[in-house]
Amino acid sequence: MTSSAVDPAALELELVRRRVFLALFIALAVALHTFEVLLPNPLPWFRIGLANILALTALFLYGQRALWIVSLTRILVGSLLLGNLFSPAFLLSLSGGLSATLLMSVAYRFCRPRIGPVGVSVLGALGHAGGQLLIAWLLIVRHPSIWMMLPFFLLFSLISGMVNGLAADYLLDALFKHPAFARLRSMGEKEAI
Amino acid sequence: MRRGGWLQRLTPFDCKLVVVLAVIVLLSFLLLLRRGVGTRVLVTSGDRTLFVADLSVDRRVELNGPLGTTVLQIADGGVRILSSPCSRKICIGMGEARHPGDLLACVPNRLVVRIEGADAVARERGYDFLSR
Amino acid sequence: MFARPQWLILLLVLIAGLVWWRVPADTQQLSRTALIMGTLVEIRAFGDDQQQLNQAISDAFAEMTRLEDLLSSHRPDSDVARLSSAEKTVKVSAETAKLLQLGQQVALRSGGAFDMTLGAVKQLWAIETDHPQIPTAEQLQTALHGIGPRALQIDGTQVTKSVPALQVDLGGIAKGYAVDRALAVLRRAGIRSAAVNAGGDIGLLGDRQGQPWRIGIQHPRNKGQLLTTLRLADRAVVTSGDYERFFERDGVRYHHIFDPHSGQPARRSQSVTVVAADAASADALATAAFVLGPRAGLKLLEDWPAVEGLLVAADGTVYQTSGLQRSD
Numbered sequence: 001m002t003s004s005a006v007d008p009a010a011l012e013l014e015l016v017r018r019r020v021f022l023a024l025f026i027a028l029a030v031a032l033h034t035f036e037v038l039l040p041n042p043l044p045w046f047r048i049g050l051a052n053i054l055a056l057t058a059l060f061l062y063g064q065r066a067l068w069i070v071s072l073t074r075i076l077v078g079s080l081l082l083g084n085l086f087s088p089a090f091l092l093s094l095s096g097g098l099s100a101t102l103l104m105s106v107a108y109r110f111c112r113p114r115i116g117p118v119g120v121s122v123l124g125a126l127g128h129a130g131g132q133l134l135i136a137w138l139l140i141v142r143h144p145s146i147w148m149m150l151p152f153f154l155l156f157s158l159i160s161g162m163v164n165g166l167a168a169d170y171l172l173d174a175l176f177k178h179p180a181f182a183r184l185r186s187m188g189e190k191e192a193i
Numbered sequence: 194m195r196r197g198g199w200l201q202r203l204t205p206f207d208c209k210l211v212v213v214l215a216v217i218v219l220l221s222f223l224l225l226l227r228r229g230v231g232t233r234v235l236v237t238s239g240d241r242t243l244f245v246a247d248l249s250v251d252r253r254v255e256l257n258g259p260l261g262t263t264v265l266q267i268a269d270g271g272v273r274i275l276s277s278p279c280s281r282k283i284c285i286g287m288g289e290a291r292h293p294g295d296l297l298a299c300v301p302n303r304l305v306v307r308i309e310g311a312d313a314v315a316r317e318r319g320y321d322f323l324s325r
Numbered sequence: 326m327f328a329r330p331q332w333l334i335l336l337l338v339l340i341a342g343l344v345w346w347r348v349p350a351d352t353q354q355l356s357r358t359a360l361i362m363g364t365l366v367e368i369r370a371f372g373d374d375q376q377q378l379n380q381a382i383s384d385a386f387a388e389m390t391r392l393e394d395l396l397s398s399h400r401p402d403s404d405v406a407r408l409s410s411a412e413k414t415v416k417v418s419a420e421t422a423k424l425l426q427l428g429q430q431v432a433l434r435s436g437g438a439f440d441m442t443l444g445a446v447k448q449l450w451a452i453e454t455d456h457p458q459i460p461t462a463e464q465l466q467t468a469l470h471g472i473g474p475r476a477l478q479i480d481g482t483q484v485t486k487s488v489p490a491l492q493v494d495l496g497g498i499a500k501g502y503a504v505d506r507a508l509a510v511l512r513r514a515g516i517r518s519a520a521v522n523a524g525g526d527i528g529l530l531g532d533r534q535g536q537p538w539r540i541g542i543q544h545p546r547n548k549g550q551l552l553t554t555l556r557l558a559d560r561a562v563v564t565s566g567d568y569e570r571f572f573e574r575d576g577v578r579y580h581h582i583f584d585p586h587s588g589q590p591a592r593r594s595q596s597v598t599v600v601a602a603d604a605a606s607a608d609a610l611a612t613a614a615f616v617l618g619p620r621a622g623l624k625l626l627e628d629w630p631a632v633e634g635l636l637v638a639a640d641g642t643v644y645q646t647s648g649l650q651r652s653d
Binding site: 237238239280281296298300303305307320321322323324325 | 357358359360363364365367369455520522524525526527533538539540541542543551554562563564566568569598
């Protein structure tokens with residue numbers, strides 16, 4: 001679909017490879033999503049969002065569509081595994097995930113060559129916190145005091161966003177060195193869907 | 194590929210973005226944390242909880258105790274007893290409760306009005322219980 | 326990384342550890358209030374199971390209500406009311422007899438400063454009612470007739486009064502005893518960390534999640550100000566003060582702690598705080614030391630084993646026993 005110099009067999013191989021890697025990313029993201037529940041967290045709603053590392057990696061490897069696929073599938077499958085599908089916790093997770101993904105893909109779309117994984121990740125983390133709190137306020141605790149938590153949420157997600165962004169950046173570096181992504185590198189990230 | 198310190202992994206745009214967002218977070222701290230908020234009002238009689246409500250929603254509540262009806266008013270983030278069938282009206286004289294841990298009690302009518310969140314207050318004021 | 330089995334094993338061990346660490350439920354806290362013995366009683370307990378806490382606190386409240394029925398002078402069929410209305414000898418429950426014995430011990434050791442037979446004097450002043458009044462000297466003389474540490478002869482569960490008109494009032498010890506019993510109920514329910522606060526008479530079971538409980542001591546004159554903060558575990562704290570229940574007439578404050586020698590409100594102290602192993606003793610000793618005043622009161626507390634105290638004299642000077650650990 002990009003340059004005519006690419007022969008069909010190689011393109012087919014690349015597409016299969018992409019699907020396999022996306023599936024791997026989703027699997028890893030789900031694992032991290034579940035794993036995170038086990039981690040000690042100071043306050044019940046604070047999450048580092050480790051799964052977002054994989055979403056970011058998918059975004060920078062394969063573009064916005066991959067980001068949406070990884071994020072949404074991760075939330076659905078992760079909640080299914082944790083047994084809280086369609087519970088309030090799931091709604092929080094979904095609303096946070098949707099607003100984070102939306103912010104990340106918009107940032108990626110419009111600020112692309114200048115913005116790096118860290119920038120996208122931080123935006124996503126803040127969007128996650130904001131979206132989650134908004135839904136919590138609308139559906140669960142209709143009380144203004146919930147907004148008292150917003151600053152703490154934002155501060156925490158700023159830090160976790162940077163950590164995740166850096167992790168994604170390291171992962172991207174490592175992946176680009178791997179032969180399986182050599183073609184992608186030669187094609188250039190921009191050409192991905 | 195890029196090597197070295199983690200700061201170098203941020204593009205210049207990332208750096209600016211993080212700084213701007215950090216400022217926004219700081220501003221949100223300043224804006225939102227200036228006012229404290231009481232939480233929920235809890236009315237109990239004996240062992241039972243009669244009534245739970247949000248302090249931020251203004252309303253008037255009539256509660257029945259053994260002597261009759263005690264009228265409670267929640268307004269402007271505080272709660273006070275408006276009228277009570279008891280003889281000495283001490284509960285009305287107790288004025289307003291608005292901070293977590295504050296208590297109003299009408300002993301004759303066996304009503305206890307309490308604002309929740311005493312734990313945070315205990316941390317702040319430095320003791321768990323007051324001996325008096 | 327996953328090519329090497331030791332990493333995989335390490336990761337699995339980590340996950341197993343985290344699962345094990347997360348699965349036990351977090352320690353729950355439950356706090357409930359009830360009106361018992363004419364005062365606000367708060368019980369706070371820590372435990373693993375909210376339901377168990379709730380049940381234990383309900384049982385503790387029930388126990389305190391039972392004691393109110395047994396020891397209140399306002400209940401016509403309570404031990405205390407039967408004792409007051411009796412001509413001479415009454416058989417009381419073993420529990421009441423034991424409490425009377427403890428009270429008598431404090432009464433004797435304090436030279437009569439603590440007295441359980443002041444019922445008639447309290448009725449005269451009527452401070453806890455709507456219409457308090459200042460009794461005349463003759464009225465007081467009559468009300469004080471026959472009182473004293475030896476006014477009640479306790480023989481097993483048989484209690485004999487010195488004079489038929491003697492009115493028993495356990496106001497200075499019953500609340501403390503009820504706190505002790507509530508704690509015993511909580512302890513029996515397997516709770517290891519709890520506090521019972523009956524209008525400022527505080528009993529502590531264990532510590533507060535590894536930290537001592539912090540008990541603020543009310544300043545007797547400045548409401549909202551603390552005299553000090555005590556850090557305690559497994560102790561009882563009771564404060565008696567002239568600011569709790571009083572009325573004022575012609576600029577004079579008439580409060581609810583009476584000197585058995587005069588029948589008048591005791592004037593030597595503003596407040597006394599006693600820390601003891603049980604709240605009943607602390608309650609009685611606080612009243613006794615309040616009546617005795619700084620010198621004799623402090624000596625009483627020093628001499629009583631395993632008891633510490635803090636006394637604010639009438640002039641506002643703060644005295645304390647030598648072993649009291651303050652943290653301010």
